[in-house]
Amino acid sequence: xxxxxxxxxxxxxxxxxxxxxxxxxxxxxxxxxxxxxxxxxxxxxxxxxxxxxxxxxxxxxxxxxxxxxxxxxxxxxxxxxxxxxxxxxxxxxxxxxxxxxxxxxxxxxxxxxxxxxxxxxxxxxxxxxxxxxxxxxxxxxxxxxxxxxxxxxxxxxxxxxxxxxxxxxxxxxxxxxxxxxxxxxxxxxxxxxxxxxxxxxxxxxxxxxxxxxxxxxxxxxxxxxxxxxxxxxxxxxxxxxxxxxxxxxxxxxxxxxxxxxxxxxxxxxxxxxxxxxxxxxxxxxxxxxxxxxxxxxxxxxxxxxxxxxxxxxxxxxxxxxxxxxxxxxxxxxxxxxxxxxxxxxxxxxxxxxxxxxxxxxxxxxxxxxxxxxxxxxxxxxxxxxxxxxxxxxxxxxxxxxxxxxxxxxxxxxxxxxxxxxxxxxxxxxxxxxxxxxxxxxxxxxxxxxxxxxxxxxxxxxxxxxxxxxxxxxxxxxxxxxxxxxxxxxxxxxxxxxxxxxxxxxxxxxxxxxxxxxxxxxxxxxxxxxxxxxxxxxxxxxxxxxxxxxxxxxxxxxxxxxxxxxxxxxxxxxxxxxxxxxxxxxxxxxxxxxxxxxxxxxxxxxxxxxxxxxxxxxxxxxxxxxxxxxxxxxxxxxxxxxxxxxxxxxxxxxxxxxxxxxxxxxxxxxxxxxxxxxxxxxxxxxxxxxxxx
Amino acid sequence: xxxxxxxxxxxxxxxxxxxxxxxxxxxxxxxxxxxxxxxxxxxxxxxxxxxxxxxxxxxxxxxxxxxxxxxxxxxxxxxxxxxxxxxxxxxxxxxxxxxxxxxxxxxxxxxxxxxxx
Numbered sequence: 001x002x003x004x005x006x007x008x009x010x011x012x013x014x015x016x017x018x019x020x021x022x023x024x025x026x027x028x029x030x031x032x033x034x035x036x037x038x039x040x041x042x043x044x045x046x047x048x049x050x051x052x053x054x055x056x057x058x059x060x061x062x063x064x065x066x067x068x069x070x071x072x073x074x075x076x077x078x079x080x081x082x083x084x085x086x087x088x089x090x091x092x093x094x095x096x097x098x099x100x101x102x103x104x105x106x107x108x109x110x111x112x113x114x115x116x117x118x119x120x121x122x123x124x125x126x127x128x129x130x131x132x133x134x135x136x137x138x139x140x141x142x143x144x145x146x147x148x149x150x151x152x153x154x155x156x157x158x159x160x161x162x163x164x165x166x167x168x169x170x171x172x173x174x175x176x177x178x179x180x181x182x183x184x185x186x187x188x189x190x191x192x193x194x195x196x197x198x199x200x201x202x203x204x205x206x207x208x209x210x211x212x213x214x215x216x217x218x219x220x221x222x223x224x225x226x227x228x229x230x231x232x233x234x235x236x237x238x239x240x241x242x243x244x245x246x247x248x249x250x251x252x253x254x255x256x257x258x259x260x261x262x263x264x265x266x267x268x269x270x271x272x273x274x275x276x277x278x279x280x281x282x283x284x285x286x287x288x289x290x291x292x293x294x295x296x297x298x299x300x301x302x303x304x305x306x307x308x309x310x311x312x313x314x315x316x317x318x319x320x321x322x323x324x325x326x327x328x329x330x331x332x333x334x335x336x337x338x339x340x341x342x343x344x345x346x347x348x349x350x351x352x353x354x355x356x357x358x359x360x361x362x363x364x365x366x367x368x369x370x371x372x373x374x375x376x377x378x379x380x381x382x383x384x385x386x387x388x389x390x391x392x393x394x395x396x397x398x399x400x401x402x403x404x405x406x407x408x409x410x411x412x413x414x415x416x417x418x419x420x421x422x423x424x425x426x427x428x429x430x431x432x433x434x435x436x437x438x439x440x441x442x443x444x445x446x447x448x449x450x451x452x453x454x455x456x457x458x459x460x461x462x463x464x465x466x467x468x469x470x471x472x473x474x475x476x477x478x479x480x481x482x483x484x485x486x487x488x489x490x491x492x493x494x495x496x497x498x499x500x501x502x503x504x505x506x507x508x509x510x511x512x513x514x515x516x517x518x519x520x521x522x523x524x525x526x527x528x529x530x531x532x533x534x535x536x537x538x539x540x541x542x543x544x545x546x547x548x549x550x551x552x553x554x555x556x557x558x559x560x561x562x563x564x565x566x567x568x569x570x571x572x573x574x575x576x577x578x579x580x581x582x583x584x585x586x587x588x589x590x591x592x593x594x595x596x597x598x599x600x601x602x603x604x605x606x607x608x609x610x611x612x613x614x615x616x617x618x619x620x621x622x623x624x625x626x627x628x629x630x631x632x633x634x635x636x637x638x639x640x641x642x643x644x645x646x647x648x649x650x651x652x653x654x655x656x657x658x659x660x661x662x663x664x665x666x667x668x669x670x671x672x673x674x675x676x677x678x679x680x681x682x683x684x685x686x687x688x689x690x691x692x
Numbered sequence: 693x694x695x696x697x698x699x700x701x702x703x704x705x706x707x708x709x710x711x712x713x714x715x716x717x718x719x720x721x722x723x724x725x726x727x728x729x730x731x732x733x734x735x736x737x738x739x740x741x742x743x744x745x746x747x748x749x750x751x752x753x754x755x756x757x758x759x760x761x762x763x764x765x766x767x768x769x770x771x772x773x774x775x776x777x778x779x780x781x782x783x784x785x786x787x788x789x790x791x792x793x794x795x796x797x798x799x800x801x802x803x804x805x806x807x808x809x
Contacts, residue, residue, distance in 0.1 A: 472774065479796030483707045486800050491714050498710070505703070 013074045013187055014095050018120050019102035020112035021053065021081030024141040027170035028102060029058050029076055032180060035173055035221045036062070047256060054080045057092045064184065067210035074184070081116065087250055090123040098135035098187040100179055102170075103158065105140050105148035110157040117158045135187035137164045139179045144169040173223035181215040273406075280311050280410055284417050291421045297321070298330060300425065301383070301391050304418060305331035308395065311410065316375065316396040320350055322389055327351070330391070339375065340394065343367065350392045353380040357411055359403070360394070376401035381415050384422040391422070474516050477509040519650060522579050526656045532573030534683075537581075537609060538563055538602060540574065544581040545600070548589060556595040559585070563602035570609050571683045576657045583650040584613050584676055592617030592673070609680045616673040654678075693717045694735065698728035698754075699743035699772060704795075708741065711799020725749035733763045739806060741793065744773045744780070752780075755787035770805070772797070 017025040026046065033044045045059040057077045064072035077096075079089040093099075101120065103113045124131055138160060140151045155161050166182055168175025188207045287307045294300035298321055305317045318338040320327035327350050332338055340346040345367060349360065360378040376397035384390030395411065397403055403411075484502040488495060545559050552559050570577065588598045596616040603610040658665055661680060668675040695717045697708040702723070709719040720735060722728040725746040732740055744751035751771050758764040769789045773780060781792045793802060 476796040479798055480703060480707055483711055483798040483800075486798060487711050487714055490800075494714065502710070505707070 009069060010071045010073065011191070013072070013097045013184075013191075015074055015076050015098045015100065015183060015187070016093055016096040017058075017076065017078040017100045017102055018089070018093070018116065019081060019141075020104055020109065020116040021083075023081060023102045023104040023109075023113075023116075024170040025078040025081065025102045026054050026058050028100070028139070028141070028168075028176055028179070029060050029078055031170050031173040031176040031223050032062070032076070033060055034223055035177060035218050045260070053082065054078055057088065064211075065214050067188070067207060067214065072188075084245070085249055086119065086123070088253060089119070090126055091253075093120070093123050093129070094127045096129070096134065097191070098183045099137075100183050101136065101138045101160075101163075102141050103138055103154050105142040105145055105154065107147060107149045110149055110154060113154060114158050117160060133190070135183055135190055137166060137179055137183040137186060139175070140165060140167050141170055143167045143175070144172065171223070173221065177215055177218045177221070181211060185211045276406075280413070283307055283311055284413055287414075288417050288421065291418070294425075297390055297422060297425055300421065301330055301418075304393065304414075305333045308393070308414065309333050312395070312407070314398045314401070316398075318394040318396075320346065320392045320394070322350075322384070322391055327392060338394070339364075339378075339396070350380060350382075350394075353382055353392065355382075356415055357381050357408060374399045377403045379403055379411065381411055383415060383418045385419070385426070390426070393418075470516075470520060474513060477512040477516070480509040481506050481513070519583075519653060522575075522653055523656075525575060526579070526653055526660065530573065530576070530660050532575070534569050534571045535574040535577050537568045537570045537572075537577055537611065537680075538566060540577045540581055541600065541602060541611075544578065544585055548582070548585055551586070552589050552598070555589065555592070557589055557592055557598055558596075559589075559598045559600065561600045561602070564604060565602075568602055568604055568609055570680045572657070572661050572680060576660070580654055580657050580678065581611070583654050584611075584678065587650060588613045588615040588617075588676070591615060606682070608682060611678040611680070612675060614670065614673065614675045693739065694737040695719050695739040695741065696722060696728065696731050696735065696737040696767075697741050698722035698725075698731070698746075699741070700724065700746055701743070708799055708802065712803065715799070715803050725751075725754045728754055729757050732758060732767055733761060736763060737767055740767050740769045741802065742769050742771050742789075744771055752783055752787060755784060755789055759788045770802075 017028055019025050026048075029044060029046075033040075033042070042061050042063075046054070047057075048054060057079055060076040062074040062076055064074055066072070077092050079085075079092045099120070101117065103117075104110075121131060124134075138155065138158075140148075140154050142148060151165055151167060155163065155165060164182060164186060166175055166179040168179055170176055185208050188211060189204045192204060192207055287304060290303045291300040294303065301319055301321065305319045308317050309315060316336070317331065317333045318329060318340070319331035321330045326347050329338055329341060329346075338346070340349055343364075345364075349363060358380045360380055364378070376399050378394060378396045381393040381395070382389035382391075383393055393411075393414070395403070395407075397407075484506050488499065488502055541561060541563070545561060548559070572580070585598070585600070592598060592615045598616070599614040601610070601612040601614075603612075655665060657663075658678065658680070663678060663680040665679075666677050668677065693716070695708075695712055697705050697712075697719055698721075699705050699708075700723055705721045705723070709721060713719050717739075720731060720737065722731045725748050728740070728742060728746075731737070742751050742754055746754075751773075755769060755771070758767070758769065770791055770793045771780075771784045771789050772793050772795050774795050776792075776794055784792060791805075793805065
């Protein structure tokens with residue numbers, strides 16, 4: 001019986017290929033399948049005996065496409081032709097909308113045609129069906145046989161004159177489409193009349209033309225291409241020792257039908273499953289892509305909750321962000337209160353959750369938590385690095401529902417997608433922070449290097465200024481020596497008269513040069529860090545007075561020493577102490593006029609040792625004194641200090657030595673002369689009292 | 693040729709007097725700026741070797757005074773300095789000096805310079 005689903009505008013017809021055994025019914029279906037569905041989108045179902053005879057029926061679904069706005073689907077069946085399988089024939093025939101009677105054109109089988117035709121009519125009657133209400137086409141098959149009976153004779157033998165007839169050769173495919181097309185047109189015409197579709201602008205000729213258009217592409221096709229693939233034919237060969245009895249056959253048919261139904265259901269189930277999985281994978285893929293574009297962990301996670309519910313609409317989803325202290329609820333979908341938060345269990349349950357998927361049911365039960373409204377099974381999925389998750393996804397199934405294998409699998413996939421993304425985001429943030437730190441460090445280091453370079457440049461300038469100053473000091477006595485040497489060379493006649501006088505100057509100037517070189521050597525020593533034993537300054541003083549005595553005597557200068565104690569120990573090594581005393585004494589002798597006294601005082605108090613030299617000459621030239629009283633530039637060095645003229649190396653050395661030992665120097669201008677006072681702190685002495 | 697050696701360094705004066713004297717010049721000495729001015733105006737030497745650093749004044753002050761006196765016009769003055777200083781040279785030349793002599797210097801070097809045109 002036609003199934004007419006008006007709302008879906010779909011019409012489902014049942015067509016049965018009837019006829020004598022071995023007449024070519026199955027061959028007709030095979031040809032149709034091969035011609036109309038070369039890509040084997042549909043499956044021909046066929047159960048055969050080992051003699052290649054149809055045991056139950058063949059089945060082929062057929063999509064005719066749309067005609068006049070209706071989608072037309074046709075189910076094609078064949079019946080077994082053998083006499084003993086009449087029950088099957090009767091059952092298959094039930095509900096048919098059209099019949100193709102495949103008649104055998106062999107002259108010796110005309111009687112079988114008649115028997116089968118009569119059998120068909122009897123079965124229709126038994127099914128309470130009227131031949132007149134059905135579309136019926138007789139196909140004279142096997143027209144390719146060399147001695148086929150004329151069509152008229154076939155119809156006459158069957159006593160079926162007047163029934164529409166076609167000629168065909170199902171083996172080659174010829175006429176198969178034409179037969180099928182004619183039957184569909186006949187069936188549709190009857191259908192249109194019965195449902196009064198004519199009044200709804202579906203004229204019989206329009207229907208005919210519609211059907212013709214559908215079949216037009218197949219009209220010229222024949223069989224003979226590649227045989228249908230194995231997948232396209234569900235076929236089984238059932239070996240039979242002898243023909244089955246009617247009861248056995250019925251039993252086998254029922255079993256077979258049951259198996260088919262089971263297979264159909266399984267197929268349906270699998271296809272549903274694959275559809276769902278495809279949807280899951282598509283969604284997960286989209287989640288991954290969206291997370292990649294998110295700016296923050298929270299932003300990325302906010303996308304996850306709603307997408308989970310697209311896949312499992314009946315679930316409730318909570319997403320907690322792991323924050324110091326308590327987890328923070330980021331997403332609750334659908335909106336509402338999270339049962340864990342309600343019960344005050346979020347912290348304990350979530351932080352205790354270490355597995356990839358923890359089922360919560362038992363743990364909630366243990367704590368006596370009854371979610372309101374009641375929920376089914378729940379699970380926690382930690383997201384992020386293993387052991388230190390960045391977030392927790394909690395899913396609640398609806399009341400009375402458990403989380404099944406498919407759910408677990410889906411959640412597992414989700415975890416494997418989201419966790420690495422979160423870890424990657426963390427790593428990226430770390431790399432960015434490290435880059436920023438590195439940049440800062442480079443800037444700092446560059447500044448340090450620039451500073452160091454500046455200091456080096458200054459030091460270099462200082463060194464050059466020092467060398468200039470020293471070389472100038474040294475060239476003066478050398479020039480003087482040369483002047484007299486030149487003079488004596490150019491005017492040897494003067495040697496007798498002035499020679500001794502000139503040689504005296506040469507000798508003195510050589511000594512001055514020697515002293516300068518000694519100072520220069522002292523300078524390199526004075527720059528070395530303080531080391532060596534403390535020495536007795538009283539002893540050093542006596543020694544130096546003795547050393548300088550010839551120079552003092554030359555100017556008739558008397559050096560007087562006044563000391564409180566015979567021994568005055570200072571924390572200055574002997575070489576430095578010698579230089580200190582020699583320079584100051586030498587200066588006093590140098591700048592005093594002939595015949596005066598130079599007084600030296602050596603005093604001591606608990607804090608310091610005082611060494612003072614009073615001269616009675618013009619004293620220190622004023623400029624030198626001022627320069628000496630200037631505070632030392634930073635670190636005892638400075639370009640300007642050397643660039644100014646007038647300061648000998650000697651007093652500079654004095655300052656360097658004193659700076660090394662934390663001592664001080666000041667010069668008092670006296671009338672006449674000056675008083676040079678040196679102070680050296682004793683070791684372990686308390687710091688000097690603030691001045692004033 | 694009459695040369696006045698004006699410098700507060702006694703040794704330098706002595707060397708110059710001995711050296712230039714041996715070459716045939718008649719030398720006189722001055723130890724301060726004031727003495728130098730006095731000596732130039734009184735003796736009208738052909739050459740004056742003038743120190744830049746006197747205890748009482750500097751060489752430029754001496755030059756400034758001499759520039760106002762016609763008696764000094766015939767004396768060629770050379771300024772003796774310890775450093776090569778372009779600005780100082782310019783100032784000295786502007787005040788009528790013939791040039792700078794860089795100390796330390798030997799009498800033969802001075803003589804060579806005096807023979808230059």
